[in-house]
Amino acid sequence: MQFFQTLSIQSRLLLLVIAPVFALSCSFLLFDFQEQLQRDEEKLSQHALTTAKFLSAVVHNQSELHGRPYIDRLLKASQLDREPYLSLMITDADNRPLAQLGASFIVNESLPQQETMVMQQATHDVTMVRIFTSESKHALLGFVFVAIDKAAMIEDHRQAFIRNIGYITLGLMLCSVLVYWVSRSISQPIRELTAALKRFVVGNQHISQVKNTLPEINSLQTTINEISREMQHVEADMRHRIQDAQAQLRYQARHDALTGLVNRQELERRLQQALEDVKQHRANHVFCYMDLDQFRVINDTCGHPAGDEMLRQISMILSQRIRAEDTFARLGGDEFGLLLSYCQVEKAIEIAVQLRQMVEAFRFMHEGRLFQTGISIGIVEVTADLKDVGQITRHADAACYVAKDNGRNQIHLFHPEDDVLLKRHVEMEWVLRINEAIEHNDFVLYCQGIFPMQQKELPPFYEILIRKRDEHGGIIPPAEFLPSAERYQLMTKIDRWVIQHAFMALQPLFKSQSTTRPFIVSINLSGMSLGDPTLLPYIQKCFSNYEISPSHVCFEVTETSAIINIDNTIKLITELKAMGTRFMLDDFGSGMSSFSYLKHLPVDFLKMDGAYVKDITINKVDLAMAKAIQSVAESMGIQTIAEYVEDQATLDCLEEMGVAYAQGFYLNRPAPLSEALSRHFSANNTLQKSTASSASATTDVSA
Numbered sequence: 250m251q252f253f254q255t256l257s258i259q260s261r262l263l264l265l266v267i268a269p270v271f272a273l274s275c276s277f278l279l280f281d282f283q284e285q286l287q288r289d290e291e292k293l294s295q296h297a298l299t300t301a302k303f304l305s306a307v308v309h310n311q312s313e314l315h316g317r318p319y320i321d322r323l324l325k326a327s328q329l330d331r332e333p334y335l336s337l338m339i340t341d342a343d344n345r346p347l348a349q350l351g352a353s354f355i356v357n358e359s360l361p362q363q364e365t366m367v368m369q370q371a372t373h374d375v376t377m378v379r380i381f382t383s384e385s386k387h388a389l390l391g392f393v394f395v396a397i398d399k400a401a402m403i404e405d406h407r408q409a410f411i412r413n414i415g416y417i418t419l420g421l422m423l424c425s426v427l428v429y430w431v432s433r434s435i436s437q438p439i440r441e442l443t444a445a446l447k448r449f450v451v452g453n454q455h456i457s458q459v460k461n462t463l464p465e466i467n468s469l470q471t472t473i474n475e476i477s478r479e480m481q482h483v484e485a486d487m488r489h490r491i492q493d494a495q496a497q498l499r500y501q502a503r504h505d506a507l508t509g510l511v512n513r514q515e516l517e518r519r520l521q522q523a524l525e526d527v528k529q530h531r532a533n534h535v536f537c538y539m540d541l542d543q544f545r546v547i548n549d550t551c552g553h554p555a556g557d558e559m560l561r562q563i564s565m566i567l568s569q570r571i572r573a574e575d576t577f578a579r580l581g582g583d584e585f586g587l588l589l590s591y592c593q594v595e596k597a598i599e600i601a602v603q604l605r606q607m608v609e610a611f612r613f614m615h616e617g618r619l620f621q622t623g624i625s626i627g628i629v630e631v632t633a634d635l636k637d638v639g640q641i642t643r644h645a646d647a648a649c650y651v652a653k654d655n656g657r658n659q660i661h662l663f664h665p666e667d668d669v670l671l672k673r674h675v676e677m678e679w680v681l682r683i684n685e686a687i688e689h690n691d692f693v694l695y696c697q698g699i700f701p702m703q704q705k706e707l708p709p710f711y712e713i714l715i716r717k718r719d720e721h722g723g724i725i726p727p728a729e730f731l732p733s734a735e736r737y738q739l740m741t742k743i744d745r746w747v748i749q750h751a752f753m754a755l756q757p758l759f760k761s762q763s764t765t766r767p768f769i770v771s772i773n774l775s776g777m778s779l780g781d782p783t784l785l786p787y788i789q790k791c792f793s794n795y796e797i798s799p800s801h802v803c804f805e806v807t808e809t810s811a812i813i814n815i816d817n818t819i820k821l822i823t824e825l826k827a828m829g830t831r832f833m834l835d836d837f838g839s840g841m842s843s844f845s846y847l848k849h850l851p852v853d854f855l856k857m858d859g860a861y862v863k864d865i866t867i868n869k870v871d872l873a874m875a876k877a878i879q880s881v882a883e884s885m886g887i888q889t890i891a892e893y894v895e896d897q898a899t900l901d902c903l904e905e906m907g908v909a910y911a912q913g914f915y916l917n918r919p920a921p922l923s924e925a926l927s928r929h930f931s932a933n934n935t936l937q938k939s940t941a942s943s944a945s946a947t948t949d950v951s952a
């Protein structure tokens with residue numbers, strides 16, 4: 250059964266049709282062979298007996314044998330000569346042959362006394378009849394023997410049987426060809442369909458097949474052809490949709506959804522091409538940065554959708570004046586960019602004037618009210634000395650700022666001094682934002698661990714770092730706002746905010762858990778705070794308000810700011826140290842006269858400037874500097890801290906040198922204060938490498 254299941258349709262049909270027919274035919278022939286043989290044998294026996302008796306009667310009626318010629322004629326008349334299996338012999342009383350017909354045979358047995366008898370004689374059945382005289386003495390005249398040659402008869406039947414088997418085999422072979430042809434007409438289309446379906450599976454939807462004469466296969470093929478056609482339609486449809494979607498995505502990626510103008514990314518790409526063109530072929534291109542004047546008035550009085558409508562209308566009007574080879578883009582909000590290709594500055598100014606006039610002449614109607622606006626345009630020529638696209642847009646932005654500053658609805662060609670003006674403007678904006686952040690508590694405290702290397706049982710430090718939250722919940726790094734804060738004397742405010750909020754956050758922890766896993770927080774003080782005489786009482790008040798032990802706090806002062814305010818700094822350090830607070834000299838080694846001032850500053854720790862630590866394993870001078878700092882600190886009983894530790898080799902080198910503490914991305918990255926401290930209480934905070942959980946932090950610039 251198992252074997253049968255593995256056979257193909259063709260093999261199964263051949264097996265089912267040919268094998269039984271062959272077996273049946275052979276059985277039938279065999280049966281027929283035996284029947285025929287038996288019938289012939291009986292018929293011949295009967296014939297032999299009748300013939301023998303006939304001859305014996307004839308001979309008997311003649312009373313004597315009339316010589317050989319008579320007997321021969323008699324024999325001829327017996328019709329035996331037509332029968333191939335019979336032979337006949339007449340003998341005299343002494344069994345000497347008198348006449349013979351057919352094959353010769355010898356009766357060599359002693360003859361029985363019966364008058365008629367059938368004897369088995371080798372391959373012959375011999376019928377014997379005694380011939381007597383008809384007179385009363387009843388004397389024996391002779392014998393008539395009729396023999397059946399059974400061997401010859403069997404041989405003839407056997408050959409006939411073999412011939413018949415041959416005919417049957419031939420017939421079956423023809424039949425096999427027919428069966429093969431029929432089965433092939435079934436299996437072939439199935440094979441073709443299977444192959445087509447396999448191609449279909451790997452993505453070729455063209456599975457149409459030639460028509461087949463078998464109705465069942467035909468119906469299957471028709472169905473599959475229909476599926477194929479349907480799939481081809483679906484595929485073509487899908488391909489079109491995908492192409493449409495891709496085209497739409499490509500369009501959306503390059504265009505502004507509100508106005509349909511090119512967007513900032515596309516404009517920057519074209520600006521890049523223009524810059525390369527200028528550098529390679531000295532082409533003339535001009536870029537204009539345009540900003541609508543007092544646009545927020547429309548938004549505020551008519552609502553955002555009306556503002557959108559106005560932006561759409563102005564975009565449409567200005568587009569009409571812009572040449573096909575130019576790029577007019579919306580950069581966001583009410584800002585537009587215009588790249589004038591192959592255009593001289595004079596011509597660009599002319600175009601800008603026309604655009605400004607068009608905006609001036611435009612009236613926006615909303616709910617029966619008419620609004621008028623202006624546009625400020627900054628122009629910058631794309632020249633080969635410009636570094637990149639960023640510089641082109643910054644210059645254009647600066648020129649536009651000057652145009653606004655000149656009273657709005659103006660055109661201004663970029664001048665290098667404009668950058669300074671813009672920078673100042675940005676800084677002024679930061680002043681506003683920092684004051685707002687202090688008021689609304691929009692700063693966030695982060696911290697980074699500082700771990701002991703020599704005496705691992707010592708408590709770690711956590712340096713408090715400041716970040717600002719933006720309007721979208723993102724985090725702004727301190728490098729963005731601290732320079733402005735320093736320039737506009739906001740650092741004392743920021744330092745106080747940090748001290749107060751760090752103490753507020755740490756108060757419950759110091760109360761409950763500081764004894765189980767002690768740690769020290771390290772807070773940066775700016776140069777401006779060091780010069781502020783009211784800082785000391787402020788810190789003292791915070792210690793008492795938040796019940797923080799001064800021994801849990803360390804203040805970091807930079808070498809340069811300490812030097813500038815040396816007297817105040819020494820006073821502050823001395824007073825706070827008397828209460829138990831520790832001090833750390835930050836960025837040590839960055840100033841020219843670091844060592845000479847060190848002996849005047851009673852600090853507990855020295856933080857080596859990261860610039861030496863970073864390349865300590867590859868730069869011999871840095872290594873020598875670090876060793877010198879370590880050696881001086883050791884001789885003064887001051888412990889050292891190395892920042893910017895970024896790999897194991899640096900860590901090993903510092904440990905071997907005797908540096909007491911290490912800080913850096915290799916150990917841990919800055920993380921929100923609460924997150925870092927909960928890690929402190931849940932983990933073993935001796936020296937350990939940074940983990941993925943702290944990867945959220947950004948590049949650090951200490952506050």
Ligand SMILES: Nc1nc2c(ncn2[C@@H]2O[C@H](COP(=O)(O)OP(=O)(O)OP(=O)(O)O)[C@@H](O)[C@H]2O)c(=O)[nH]1
Pocket residue numbers: 507540541542543544545546548552553554555556557560581582583653657
């Ligand atoms: N309707 C609408 N307003 C937007 C969109 N994007 C930004 N704005 C608003 O556009 C205004 C841009 O104002 P600014 O360019 O900063 O200032 P202004 O009022 O135009 O004043 P000046 O530029 O100083 O002349 C802000 O009120 C934004 O809220 C926008 O897609 N649709």
